[in-house]
Amino acid sequence: MFEKVLLRNAGVPGSERIDVYLSRGGYQALPQALARTPAELIDMVKRSGLRGRGGAGFPSGLKWGFMPTDPAITKYVCVNTDEGEPGTFKDRQLVEQDPHQVIEGVIITSYAVGAHRAFVYIRGEFFDGMKRWVKAIADAYERGYLGRDILGSGYGLDLSVHRGAGAYICGEETAMIESLEGKRGQPRKKPPFPAQAGLFGRPTLVHNVETLCNVPHIVQRGPEWYAGIGTPKSTGPKIFCVSGHVNRPGNYELPLGAPLREIIFEHAGGVRGGRAIKAVIPGGSSTPMLTPDQLDTPMDFESLAQAGSMLGTGAVIVIGEGTCMVDVTRRIARFFAHESCGYCAPCRVGTRRLAETLERVETGQGRPGDLDLLAGLCEGIQGRTFCPLGDAAAAPVRRSLELFRGEFEAHIRSAC
Amino acid sequence: MSPTRQVQDPAKRAMLLTALYIAQEQYGHLSEEAIQRVSARLGLSPTEVLSTASFYTLYNRQPSARYRIQVCAGLSCHLCDGAESLERQVRQKLGLAEGQDRTKDGRFSVETVECLAACDTAPNLRINDELFARLSPEATDALLDRLMKE
Ligand SMILES: Cc1cc2nc3c(=O)[nH]c(=O)nc-3n(C[C@H](O)[C@H](O)[C@H](O)COP(=O)(O)O)c2cc1C
Numbered sequence: 001m002f003e004k005v006l007l008r009n010a011g012v013p014g015s016e017r018i019d020v021y022l023s024r025g026g027y028q029a030l031p032q033a034l035a036r037t038p039a040e041l042i043d044m045v046k047r048s049g050l051r052g053r054g055g056a057g058f059p060s061g062l063k064w065g066f067m068p069t070d071p072a073i074t075k076y077v078c079v080n081t082d083e084g085e086p087g088t089f090k091d092r093q094l095v096e097q098d099p100h101q102v103i104e105g106v107i108i109t110s111y112a113v114g115a116h117r118a119f120v121y122i123r124g125e126f127f128d129g130m131k132r133w134v135k136a137i138a139d140a141y142e143r144g145y146l147g148r149d150i151l152g153s154g155y156g157l158d159l160s161v162h163r164g165a166g167a168y169i170c171g172e173e174t175a176m177i178e179s180l181e182g183k184r185g186q187p188r189k190k191p192p193f194p195a196q197a198g199l200f201g202r203p204t205l206v207h208n209v210e211t212l213c214n215v216p217h218i219v220q221r222g223p224e225w226y227a228g229i230g231t232p233k234s235t236g237p238k239i240f241c242v243s244g245h246v247n248r249p250g251n252y253e254l255p256l257g258a259p260l261r262e263i264i265f266e267h268a269g270g271v272r273g274g275r276a277i278k279a280v281i282p283g284g285s286s287t288p289m290l291t292p293d294q295l296d297t298p299m300d301f302e303s304l305a306q307a308g309s310m311l312g313t314g315a316v317i318v319i320g321e322g323t324c325m326v327d328v329t330r331r332i333a334r335f336f337a338h339e340s341c342g343y344c345a346p347c348r349v350g351t352r353r354l355a356e357t358l359e360r361v362e363t364g365q366g367r368p369g370d371l372d373l374l375a376g377l378c379e380g381i382q383g384r385t386f387c388p389l390g391d392a393a394a395a396p397v398r399r400s401l402e403l404f405r406g407e408f409e410a411h412i413r414s415a416c
Numbered sequence: 417m418s419p420t421r422q423v424q425d426p427a428k429r430a431m432l433l434t435a436l437y438i439a440q441e442q443y444g445h446l447s448e449e450a451i452q453r454v455s456a457r458l459g460l461s462p463t464e465v466l467s468t469a470s471f472y473t474l475y476n477r478q479p480s481a482r483y484r485i486q487v488c489a490g491l492s493c494h495l496c497d498g499a500e501s502l503e504r505q506v507r508q509k510l511g512l513a514e515g516q517d518r519t520k521d522g523r524f525s526v527e528t529v530e531c532l533a534a535c536d537t538a539p540n541l542r543i544n545d546e547l548f549a550r551l552s553p554e555a556t557d558a559l560l561d562r563l564m565k566e
């Protein structure tokens with residue numbers, strides 16, 4: 001059986017407390033990291049193959065390498081705790097149950113890129129997470145893991161928590177930076193990328209909570225150990241958030257590349273009521289659905305791309321036989337229409353029209369040309385929006401129309 | 417950059433979201449007066465403050481009900497008999513007519529929100545700052561009974 005790495009403390013009584021973290025071997029990677037040079041650490045992360053867990057899967061070591069090395073340049077690190085992708089609930093568990101693991105990751109990462117200031121951006125709705133962050137940071141300061149001259153190394157780091165206020169788009173890294181600056185959370189044009197000019201115009205490294213949790217383990221157990229987990233291109237452990245029609249919904253940590261079937265049946269206890277599976281959303285609601293014949297797909301970045309979808313955040317939503325797919329698709333479209341920041345027209349207008357049209361079809365008011373209209377709207381959004389939210393909205397609708405066209409057509413004749 | 421544009425202090429501006437939370441806490445909601453005070457303190461125009469506040473859903477321009485019920489309308493909750501059917505049950509229990517989202521006595525309000533990142537315990541709803549999970553129709557009934565008696 002796979003020995004848990006990221007969730008090894010989760011569920012242990014008092015796992016959020018610094019003493020429990022220490023008693024379970026926490027903060028041991030930090031002195032090891034501080035004894036190395038930043039360049040060595042960047043090289044270790046590159047060799048580990050670690051890729052971002054926030055949705056895009058960008059190689060982390062490469063991203064660290066984009067940060068300027070000149071110590072005279074002020075640099076920042078941001079911790080993305082905005083988790084809002086429907087179906088995803090891993091970062092919340094990591095922060096609530098093991099905040100010190102995240103902090104240890106933040107300190108090592110900041111040291112490696114030469115940042116002396118780091119910011120946590122937390123989703124406004126996470127009251128418990130907010131409290132955990134504040135307490136954990138205060139304890140880390142008290143024990144000398146944060147502040148000036150960490151563990152006598154001469155390196156210093158300040159970390160503070162900033163609360164978002166209810167906007168999914170603020171999870172996108174440039175929108176988050178705008179929000180941290182006290183503005184509307186509208187994405188910025190790239191380039192310049194945050195590593196060139198991010199928060200307050202300074203080079204900024206943004207990472208997802210789960211990504212940062214991997215860092216202490218890579219330092220402590222070595223990049224070769226890490227790269228040995230998962231597949232050659234998708235290395236390391238991954239938390240899969242399983243929800244929907246399963247018997248045991250929850251977070252399951254497994255090596256990347258674990259087959260979807262194993263996640264659903266061995267870990268999440270199979271489908272409720274012994275029903276057959278109709279469709280599975282593999283990586284959060286912005287990733288196109290898979291069908292039952294694709295259950296053997298290994299859950300890694302490459303295999304899911306090959307299967308016509310994406311690993312995304314690893315949020316597996318299982319949809320059982322007997323579910324109305326028009327209804328499911330309408331739900332997904334409504335989310336994106338609600339969360340479009342309104343800055344660019346193809347997304348602002350397109351997502352709204354997708355949602356309206358699907359609502360109409362779902363309630364039996366569909367018109368004969370509606371399916372072509374939907375396909376046309378997807379066409380008009382994909383590749384034409386300012387940030388990736390537009391594509392995220394169109395891709396699942398498009399897939400669902402292809403897979404369940406008959407069901408949509410029947411709905412236009414009469415609602416189910 | 418145009419010379420007429422006022423140069424802002426970025427550190428002050430970065431306080432805006434926090435300042436809005438504090439004002440909302442003090443005034444109960446972001447009233448005209450609250451907005452005025454925040455803009456004066458941070459040296460921003462009231463329009464700018466409002467423009468930012470209106471981008472975010474957690475800032476309220478109206479006073480909140482004592483019990484603000486937020487039903488998760490996310491897909492996972494929807495698949496687990498939550499979302500619309502949960503909302504329907506809540507509304508029925510509180511005696512809310514269609515289009516009405518607040519009880520006459522102003523004690524309860526009902527709205528839907530997007531995924532609360534607790535899909536493993538679906539169906540969920542939130543009342544003020546507290547999450548209520550795994551809500552069966554019976555549990556929802558009991559929960560509302562308790563609050564209605566208070
Ligand atoms: C619309 C949108 C929403 C996003 N939401 C989140 C989020 O809630 N949490 C997150 O970590 N990344 C989110 N991302 C990805 C971030 O932009 C960024 O890629 C990520 O935080 C980088 O961290 P990583 O390299 O560790 O994955 C989102 C991206 C987009 C386009």
Ligand code: SF4
Pocket residue numbers: 169187339340341342343344345347348385386387388389390
């Ligand atoms: S694609 Fe949507 S969310 Fe992104 S900038 Fe345009 S309107 Fe905003």
Ligand code: FES
Pocket residue numbers: 086087088488489490491492493494530531532533534535536538540
């Ligand atoms: S869908 Fe309701 S918590 Fe995620």
